[in-house]
Amino acid sequence: MRIRLSVLVNNEYGVLSRVANLFAARGYNIESLNVAPTHDEGVSRMTIVVEGEKEIVEQIEKQLNRMVNCLKVINLNDQPAVERELVLIKMHTNDTNRAEILRITDIFRGNIVDLSPESYTIAISGDSGKINAVISLLRSFGIKEIARTGLAALTRELKTN
Amino acid sequence: MKGYNIIVESLKKEGVDTIFGYPGGAIMAIDDALMDEKEIHYILARHEQGATHEADGYARATGKVGVVLATSGPGATNTITGIATAYMDSVPLVVLTGQVPTTLIGNDAFQEADTVGISRPCTKHNFLVKDVTELARTIKEAFYIAKSGKPGPVLIDLPKDVILGESRFVYPKNVKLSGYNPTTKGNPHQIEKVTKALLESKKPLLYIGGGAISSNASGQIAQLANRLQIPVFVTLMGQGAFDPESELFLGMAGMHGTYSSNMAIQNCDFLFSLGARFDDRITGKLDEFAARAKIAHIDVDPVSIGKNVITEYPIVGDLKNVLDQILEVMERIAEPVDFYKSKYKKWLETVNRWKTEHRLDYKKNPDVIKPQQAISCLSDILAGKNPIIAVGVGQHQMWAPQYMKLSRPRSFLTSGGLGTMGYGLPAAIGAQTAYKDRIVVDIDGDGSFQMNIQELATIVQEKLKLKIMIINNRYLGMVRQWQNLFFNNRYAHTDMTFQPDFVKVADAYGIEAGRVSKPDELNKAIRTMVEYDGAYLLDVIVDRLENVYPMVPSGAPLDRMILV
Ligand SMILES: Cc1ncc(C[n+]2csc(CCOP(=O)(O)OP(=O)(O)O)c2C)c(N)n1
Ligand SMILES: [Mg+2]
Numbered sequence: 001m002r003i004r005l006s007v008l009v010n011n012e013y014g015v016l017s018r019v020a021n022l023f024a025a026r027g028y029n030i031e032s033l034n035v036a037p038t039h040d041e042g043v044s045r046m047t048i049v050v051e052g053e054k055e056i057v058e059q060i061e062k063q064l065n066r067m068v069n070c071l072k073v074i075n076l077n078d079q080p081a082v083e084r085e086l087v088l089i090k091m092h093t094n095d096t097n098r099a100e101i102l103r104i105t106d107i108f109r110g111n112i113v114d115l116s117p118e119s120y121t122i123a124i125s126g127d128s129g130k131i132n133a134v135i136s137l138l139r140s141f142g143i144k145e146i147a148r149t150g151l152a153a154l155t156r157e158l159k160t161n
Numbered sequence: 162m163k164g165y166n167i168i169v170e171s172l173k174k175e176g177v178d179t180i181f182g183y184p185g186g187a188i189m190a191i192d193d194a195l196m197d198e199k200e201i202h203y204i205l206a207r208h209e210q211g212a213t214h215e216a217d218g219y220a221r222a223t224g225k226v227g228v229v230l231a232t233s234g235p236g237a238t239n240t241i242t243g244i245a246t247a248y249m250d251s252v253p254l255v256v257l258t259g260q261v262p263t264t265l266i267g268n269d270a271f272q273e274a275d276t277v278g279i280s281r282p283c284t285k286h287n288f289l290v291k292d293v294t295e296l297a298r299t300i301k302e303a304f305y306i307a308k309s310g311k312p313g314p315v316l317i318d319l320p321k322d323v324i325l326g327e328s329r330f331v332y333p334k335n336v337k338l339s340g341y342n343p344t345t346k347g348n349p350h351q352i353e354k355v356t357k358a359l360l361e362s363k364k365p366l367l368y369i370g371g372g373a374i375s376s377n378a379s380g381q382i383a384q385l386a387n388r389l390q391i392p393v394f395v396t397l398m399g400q401g402a403f404d405p406e407s408e409l410f411l412g413m414a415g416m417h418g419t420y421s422s423n424m425a426i427q428n429c430d431f432l433f434s435l436g437a438r439f440d441d442r443i444t445g446k447l448d449e450f451a452a453r454a455k456i457a458h459i460d461v462d463p464v465s466i467g468k469n470v471i472t473e474y475p476i477v478g479d480l481k482n483v484l485d486q487i488l489e490v491m492e493r494i495a496e497p498v499d500f501y502k503s504k505y506k507k508w509l510e511t512v513n514r515w516k517t518e519h520r521l522d523y524k525k526n527p528d529v530i531k532p533q534q535a536i537s538c539l540s541d542i543l544a545g546k547n548p549i550i551a552v553g554v555g556q557h558q559m560w561a562p563q564y565m566k567l568s569r570p571r572s573f574l575t576s577g578g579l580g581t582m583g584y585g586l587p588a589a590i591g592a593q594t595a596y597k598d599r600i601v602v603d604i605d606g607d608g609s610f611q612m613n614i615q616e617l618a619t620i621v622q623e624k625l626k627l628k629i630m631i632i633n634n635r636y637l638g639m640v641r642q643w644q645n646l647f648f649n650n651r652y653a654h655t656d657m658t659f660q661p662d663f664v665k666v667a668d669a670y671g672i673e674a675g676r677v678s679k680p681d682e683l684n685k686a687i688r689t690m691v692e693y694d695g696a697y698l699l700d701v702i703v704d705r706l707e708n709v710y711p712m713v714p715s716g717a718p719l720d721r722m723i724l725v
Pocket of ligand 1: 553554555556557558580581582605606607608609610632634636637638639640
């Protein structure tokens, strides 16, 4: 199953490698990984998305908890969370597709953040489902490049969804 | 103060009295500072793997943190097998490695290795000290992490410019690690529940692992078993945690465990793991393991609980503390001892019947020494002498716990988790340096012994009275046994007929030695070794084709043992 973990760690060297190793040692490929400092500069939040067996990921959660520089592990599958991802999509454009690309960008509340005679770069944020939908819609117009941030997530305050 | 002095002073603050090491360019300044140091004894190994196992043997025998000092690059990589060995068996070590100057890190400088990178997966934690001002704090944290919670090795990588740097020396009083708070006490609610379940069970069984040794809980375990009159078995790592003469003791369980232990596991209705982690060498086929039992597990490491078996009663905490809590609850709610004597009488009778039905046994032969016979004989001669036994890996490693009576914790040193051949000799050296007056015997295999044979020099230099008893079958015996049982007797790459004359090797190092191959000379030869006032190597030529039994074939359920 697809598992999402939010992990608070000390913001220091070696931590990323230790965390990544727990997955790598089992032959698990991390699907996406987002790391950045929190409001406390000494603490970073990692949001990890990985495809794996539930029991094994539970084991990894415990191993994360055991790590000296890991502060907290939250399994986002267990509780409601707000999730966002940002994607930058660079499109090949021409006179026939510009209007349609703009329309789709609009519908998905995206912005054009860079343009040239032959290209648009679109920025869109949303949950992973929305991002996937946009990408599959735009694919037929000719995608040049994509950069995704990977998931960023926080648990919801009110636990009723 | 200079970095190298800060290191030495910090080690003294931690009460370090012995360091095992090997010098080199990156760490010379620390060696230099240690040279005139009175409070710390430096032991020069002959290989950094040797130094690391020596520190490990020292740590297991004493319960203190073992300290290693090695240089950058090859010095550091040579420690890795030793570190991985300690990691698998939860042994507290602090390994100090030299590193190229910070300005050169990542440049493929001379004798550079990414030591923190290489050691990361086999250390509990590791540090790269980037500034001399962080030295003291880092050392403080390293010792705290190594010995608290589930103990383990911690590595500190020390760039040369940090070692040579200058800073004020203040040794911190406390450690502040926000992400690291090992649980020590058990959850009272869980304790209450597990105690009730234990008292209500009809066929309870205690399962004692290495955690019993590292948390010094053998006193509590004896109290619990005796109070309720319930049987006990140990793992390889739990050897010495329970009185082998007790009527309640079943010996070792698992692949080469006793018939009674394995049968008890398969038939008990309550299996209580005290610091044992359900390793596959113990469980055999998992789905059929203890299938009739509810399982309770006390472990300081939450990762170990529920990993292989479904655990009805998990308790995270230090074993000794948790057992004290359980004993307290028992005082409150348990019936008097006599009640349990009669309640568990039938169960104990059944277990004891298994004991007498199939005792550990082997067939003697008047012409050739059986390995079991040599170990039994050693055990008899050492009775009451409180020995420390270290072993290599292989058949002899299994015969040792089967035939040695080990009644004290921290008296059996073995690489249980990683199974590192070559562990025995250096581990014995480490233990002997801590206990100069105790008898320490390395029961070794002819193959394993050769993997760290260079440490013979360390014995001589340190004037240790260590005994080495080689169970010489001129085979990589354990692998040969598997070839015998599962590979149609094709003995690929396991024949060790080409081996040096170990007596001459010992002689070349200046160590007394003898050889014995006749059963009727065995007793005298072992006595000579034990009584000799100095280091002694005894080469025991044994039956080449003896196998270790009982044996549960890999992947079979525990009650499908091959008996003798
Ligand atoms: C470093 C290492 N290499 C290989 C092995 C695999 N192995 C396990 S037991 C064994 C044979 C050990 O032979 P010996 O030390 O003579 O002991 P014996 O089994 O004959 O008592 C081998 C090769 C190992 N455990 N460790
Ligand atoms: Mg051998």
